[in-house]
Amino acid sequence: MTDIAILYGSVYGGAEELAETSASRLEDAGFAVKLFSDCELDDVLAANAPNWLIISSTTGSGDIPQNIENVYTGLRDTVPNLSKTGYAVICMGDSSYRETFCEAGKQFDEAMYETMAKRLVNRLEIDACETMDTAAASAAWIGQLVDKIKQ
Numbered sequence: 464m465t466d467i468a469i470l471y472g473s474v475y476g477g478a479e480e481l482a483e484t485s486a487s488r489l490e491d492a493g494f495a496v497k498l499f500s501d502c503e504l505d506d507v508l509a510a511n512a513p514n515w516l517i518i519s520s521t522t523g524s525g526d527i528p529q530n531i532e533n534v535y536t537g538l539r540d541t542v543p544n545l546s547k548t549g550y551a552v553i554c555m556g557d558s559s560y561r562e563t564f565c566e567a568g569k570q571f572d573e574a575m576y577e578t579m580a581k582r583l584v585n586r587l588e589i590d591a592c593e594t595m596d597t598a599a600a601s602a603a604w605i606g607q608l609v610d611k612i613k614q
């Protein structure tokens with residue numbers, strides 16, 4: 464039984480590292496966690512996790528990283544009914560990209576919202592221009608997520 468599916472999209476490893484750090488924190492809080500990347504939407508659905516945490520960087524000009532692209536495309540193409548699923552999104556980006564800042568995470572947030580999944584906490588946007596310490600930048604937010612899932 465998986466409590467939280469963590470899906471990550473990463474090009475240079477930053478989002479992957481944050482996914483692993485977040486997994487440890489969530490496990491410490493008592494949750495069973497499973498990490499997903501380089502997979503299909505069906506692989507995530509098969510885990511039947513009641514909560515999804517999506518952590519994605521943005522690449523190209525507002526593009527989704529390749530290792531999470533199939534999940535994103537699956538969501539957009541099939542729009543599964545996830546009304547019993549809670550979700551939260553961490554976007555990693557760089558504000559010097561201005562109009563495509565954190566676009567991949569924003570697109571995921573929108574795609575999940577369209578599946579009728581319940582947003583557990585508002586999207587967190589981490590700007591590489593401001594900090595490289597993503598664990599510190601997300602610590603309070605992860606705390607809110609833990610509280611919300613435990614409610």
Ligand SMILES: Cc1cc2nc3c(=O)[nH]c(=O)nc-3n(C[C@H](O)[C@H](O)[C@H](O)COP(=O)(O)O)c2cc1C
Pocket residue numbers: 472473474475476477478479520521522523524525526555556557558560563564565566591
């Ligand atoms: C080639 C390239 C393109 C990028 N494009 C964007 C972008 O369009 N929007 C954005 O917010 N950040 C963009 N970024 C910044 C990354 O999303 C950011 O540095 C992130 O922390 C990288 O995470 P990763 O190590 O998991 O790939 C880009 C970075 C690179 C190297």
